[in-house]
Amino acid sequence: MSDEERILFLQKELAKHNHSYYVLDTPLISDFEFDKLLAELQQLEDINPDLFDVNSPTQRVGGTVSDGFKTVKHNYRMLSLGNTYSAEDLQDFDIRLRKLTDQNFEYVCELKYDGVSISLTYKNGELVQALTRGDGTQGDDVTVNVRTIKSIPLKLNGDYPTNFEIRGEIFLPIDGLQQMNKIRVEEGLEPYANPRNTASGSLKLLDANEVAKRPLDCYLYYMLGERLPSANHYDNLQKAKTLGFKIPNEIEKYKSIDDVLIFIEKWDKKRHDLPYEIDGIVIKVNDIDLQEEMGFTAKSPRWAISYKFKAEQVSTILQKITYQVGRTGAITPIANLDPVQLAGTIVKRASLHNADQIAKFDIREGDMVFVEKGGEIIPKVVGVELKDRNLFSQPTAYIQHCPACSAELVRKDGDAKHYCSNTDTCPAQITGKFEHFISRKAMDIDGLGGETIELLIQEGLISEISDLYHLKKEDLLPLERMAEKSAENLLLGLEASKKVPFERVLFALGIRYVGETVAKVLCKHFKTIEGIIAADVEILIAVDEIGDKIAESVVFYFLQQQNRDLIFNLETAGLQFTSIIEDTSVSEILKGMKIVVSGVFSQFSRVELKKMIEEHGGKNISSISKNTTFVLAGDNMGPSKQQKATDLGIPLVSEEEFLVKIS
Numbered sequence: 001m002s003d004e005e006r007i008l009f010l011q012k013e014l015a016k017h018n019h020s021y022y023v024l025d026t027p028l029i030s031d032f033e034f035d036k037l038l039a040e041l042q043q044l045e046d047i048n049p050d051l052f053d054v055n056s057p058t059q060r061v062g063g064t065v066s067d068g069f070k071t072v073k074h075n076y077r078m079l080s081l082g083n084t085y086s087a088e089d090l091q092d093f094d095i096r097l098r099k100l101t102d103q104n105f106e107y108v109c110e111l112k113y114d115g116v117s118i119s120l121t122y123k124n125g126e127l128v129q130a131l132t133r134g135d136g137t138q139g140d141d142v143t144v145n146v147r148t149i150k151s152i153p154l155k156l157n158g159d160y161p162t163n164f165e166i167r168g169e170i171f172l173p174i175d176g177l178q179q180m181n182k183i184r185v186e187e188g189l190e191p192y193a194n195p196r197n198t199a200s201g202s203l204k205l206l207d208a209n210e211v212a213k214r215p216l217d218c219y220l221y222y223m224l225g226e227r228l229p230s231a232n233h234y235d236n237l238q239k240a241k242t243l244g245f246k247i248p249n250e251i252e253k254y255k256s257i258d259d260v261l262i263f264i265e266k267w268d269k270k271r272h273d274l275p276y277e278i279d280g281i282v283i284k285v286n287d288i289d290l291q292e293e294m295g296f297t298a299k300s301p302r303w304a305i306s307y308k309f310k311a312e313q314v315s316t317i318l319q320k321i322t323y324q325v326g327r328t329g330a331i332t333p334i335a336n337l338d339p340v341q342l343a344g345t346i347v348k349r350a351s352l353h354n355a356d357q358i359a360k361f362d363i364r365e366g367d368m369v370f371v372e373k374g375g376e377i378i379p380k381v382v383g384v385e386l387k388d389r390n391l392f393s394q395p396t397a398y399i400q401h402c403p404a405c406s407a408e409l410v411r412k413d414g415d416a417k418h419y420c421s422n423t424d425t426c427p428a429q430i431t432g433k434f435e436h437f438i439s440r441k442a443m444d445i446d447g448l449g450g451e452t453i454e455l456l457i458q459e460g461l462i463s464e465i466s467d468l469y470h471l472k473k474e475d476l477l478p479l480e481r482m483a484e485k486s487a488e489n490l491l492l493g494l495e496a497s498k499k500v501p502f503e504r505v506l507f508a509l510g511i512r513y514v515g516e517t518v519a520k521v522l523c524k525h526f527k528t529i530e531g532i533i534a535a536d537v538e539i540l541i542a543v544d545e546i547g548d549k550i551a552e553s554v555v556f557y558f559l560q561q562q563n564r565d566l567i568f569n570l571e572t573a574g575l576q577f578t579s580i581i582e583d584t585s586v587s588e589i590l591k592g593m594k595i596v597v598s599g600v601f602s603q604f605s606r607v608e609l610k611k612m613i614e615e616h617g618g619k620n621i622s623s624i625s626k627n628t629t630f631v632l633a634g635d636n637m638g639p640s641k642q643q644k645a646t647d648l649g650i651p652l653v654s655e656e657e658f659l660v661k662i663s
Contacts, residue, residue: 003048010041014057018150019244055126055154059147069140069204075165076224078119078133079299081282081306087261090283093305094257097285100294100302100623102640105287107254108234109263110221111271112280112306114196115171116203118146118218123163125156132203135441135516136299142203146170148212153244160243164225168218172199173276176215193345195277217276220245222284226605233286253286264307271309280308289598292606293623298517298545311372314347315385316340318369321352321396325404327432327510329420333358333398335369335381343373350379354416355398357381364393404428424562430457433510437465441516442508443500446493447486455479466569468494498574502529505575509566512553521545522554529567529577533558589662590618594627598641599634601655606634609658616662624650632658 001009014037020028042058045051053059084090097105119139121129130146131139146152149170172180172195180198181191192198202214220240222233229239234253241247250267254260264281271278285291285303294303317338324332333352340347350371352358361384363369368385398418400409407422420426434453438445448468456462461475471494476487500508506529507519514522525543526532532554540551557563571577595618597606604612609632610620624631624644631637631645633652645652653661 003044004051007041007044007048007051010037010044011053011056014038014041015153015155018057019153057154059154069142071134071138072129072131072141073138074119074131074134074136075121077296078117078131078136078139078167079296079301080133080136081304082297082300083280083306083308085308085310090261090264090305090307091257093283097294097303101290102644103287103290104255105285105290106234107257107260108284108286109252109254109260110282110284111248111250111267111274111278112282112308113169113171113219114277114279115169116196116200117167118142118170118203119165119167120146120152120220121163121165122156122160125160127152127154137516137520140204144208145203145205145211148208149216149218151246152218156243158242158244161225161227161229164223164228166220166240166245167222167224168220170199170203170216170218171195171276172202173215173217175275176217180214194343197345218246219248221248221251221282226607228288231288231600233284233288233291236288268309278309280306282306289600289606293598296545298515298521312343313370313372313382314340314342315368315370316347318363318365318367318381320365321358321363323399323403325402325420325426325428325432327429327436328512329402329423329426329429331399331402331409331418331420335363335371337369337371340371342371342379347371347379350381352381355411355418356416358396358398362386362395364389364396366390366393402426402428427457430463434462434465434468436510437468437508439508442504443497444504445490445497447489447491448493452482452490464566464569466566466573469498469570469573469575498576500576502576502579505570505577506532509557509563511557513550514554518546518550523579527579529571533564533567585617586615587662588617590616593618593629594621595619595630595632596621596624596628596641597632597634599637601634603655603659609655612662624648 014034017028017034017037020026038057041056045053045056045058084093117133119131119133120127121131127143127147129141130143131141133139147154174195177192177195177198184191198214199216202211202216205211221237223229223236223240228236230236234251237247237251252263254263260281260283267278267281283305285294291301291303294301296302318335319338320336322334322336324334326332333354335350335352337348337350352363357363361381363381363384366389368388369381370383370385371379372382373379401407402409402420402422405420405422405426405428407420407426409418410421411418420429423429431450431454434457435450437443438448438453445468453462456471456479459479461471462468471491473484473487473491476482476490477484501523503516503520503523506523507514507516521543522532526535535554537548537551537555540546540554541548567577590613595613597609597613597620601609613620613632618629621628624641626648628645628648628650630651630653631641632655633642633645634655637652642652644650
């Protein structure tokens with residue numbers, strides 16, 4: 001046997017044993033025998049560098065130190081799921097979905113792993129890219145680190161799609177964290193707090209050798225692509241299992257939401273027996289065509305939801321109530337607590353939300369309070385132990401004036417929060433607006449942080465956002481801790497920020513309800529700031545993913561003269577207020593037409609056909625109504641949808657007829 005043949009044999013043999021051990025949990029050989037084969041392969045590869053294979057089992061040990069992680073755009077948006085915490089909320093979710101379609105459908109229930117979301121891309125059966133969620137539109141390329149995780153296949157078996165993505169969760173088993181902490185304690189280091197944070201930190205290490213030492217694992221739970229094995233989510237996962245992926249066994253299909261609730265109740269009791277942490281159950285519609293038809297909101301898919309288990313709760317003493325002022329002037333009461341361990345971290349402060357929440361629980365300073373992490377992230381006070389209350393304690397009197405500027409607080413009808421009425425000169429609001437503007441997801445200005453902003457405001461150098469772009473080196477050098485190099489870096493950062501794309505500039509303005517995703521939607525639709533300013537509520541609501549609250553907030557923002565002045569000043573300074581998203585339109589043949597795509601097609605995928613519709617001026621809509629122009633109908637179109645089109649007199653157009661129409 002030649003060296004090349006022996007190398008290929010050993011690579012295949014070691015990949016098989018790797019899969020048996022880390023995915024199937026059924027080792028076929030001892031660790032000693034595995035290590036012996038691996039050493040032989042390494043030796044052969046060393047003396048035959050021309051036979052190097054990036055997907056060889058020897059490449060899982062790391063060996064790369066990165067300068068940083070490249071940011072890459074997702075082919076498919078990687079959205080987070082909406083959360084629900086009660087049976088009633090879940091039943092409402094079911095009612096909403098059944099209003100979106102008249103077809104019967106199944107739910108798939110999966111455990112919600114407490115780890116780090118990952119998206120893996122495979123081409124021709126080989127792993128080529130691994131991206132974190134990031135902001136949902138783009139994520140960090142952590143491929144070099146993911147290759148070290150032994151339960152993730154580098155090469156696939158069997159009949160796989162040519163090009164597809166599979167998403168899942170990288171996590172650290174409880175035993176793995178305990179092993180790591182045992183070593184850290186022996187070395188005199190602080191133990192890691194919890195598996196999730198440790199898994200997240202491990203994935204972002206710049207030295208792949210260090211990542212390889214950590215017992216990270218990965219479950220995969222969703223396939224995406226143009227030519228998937230099945231039109232059902234559940235069946236795609238079963239197929240993925242045969243390709244070599246570690247797919248959870250605890251996945252079930254149900255026809256009713258009542259059965260889903262039984263599954264949730266079962267795992268709420270059994271979750272503490274698992275070797276890894278879960279914090280809930282994910283519920284998805286099984287039919288992929290229906291998923292596409294039901295669509296997405298700006299932040300999450302409509303066809304999936306996360307049911308979160310009741311959070312861990314602890315009790316501690318509330319020492320003092322203080323108040324924070326946000327950039328919108330919203331007042332948030334904060335409970336300053338005796339430090340307490342909660343869900344793997346030390347908690348010293350927790351949100352009291354608003355005056356109503358304080359009144360509801362009659363929360364007072366000195367109380368023994370119950371604290372939990374809302375959604376397992378933000379600590380909040382959820383109750384009081386009244387029997388431990390001091391007899392002389394006094395009810396909390398909610399503040400009437402802003403703690404930052406002493407202006408009177410106001411509370412609008414239907415709003416739970418109080419607001420500082422001094423929107424122009426309140427220092428906390430001004431600082432908050434600046435800090436939001438310069439934040440990483442907004443303008444991301446190098447050399448400029450919160451402390452510098454406070455210093456610039458204090459010295460009277462800035463009061464409006466646009467003042468940043470009038471700063472000069474001679475203004476900065478007299479400032480405390482501002483060396484010449486620091487001043488130069490700050491000015492270079494400001495100059496570089498003039499190239500930040502329109503959608504991030506719009507997000508940086510801090511318009512209420514306009515987050516990153518909404519900003520992108522608005523910029524893509526209107527193209528220019530003038531287009532957005534000119535839009536009324538009705539025009540804004542007509543844009544996909546824009547609701548009443550967002551539309552009203554945008555209109556109100558641009559009605560204010562000071563905000564229009566700010567836009568003018570920033571535009572004059574050179575910031576981007578025009579979308580540079582490439583115009584992909586081919587023609588206007590379908591202009592004004594609203595088209596539903598349904599069924600399975602022979603020449604093009606549904607995604608490709610929808611893209612063609614947009615390129616020719618048409619609009620894709622998810623459900624048939626009297627306003628539908630026509631249905632682009634493929635094979636296996638749902639009978640109920642077909643009947644609805646017939647009843648409303650909506651034409652059914654075949655794939656061939658559609659291609660002729662746009663040619």
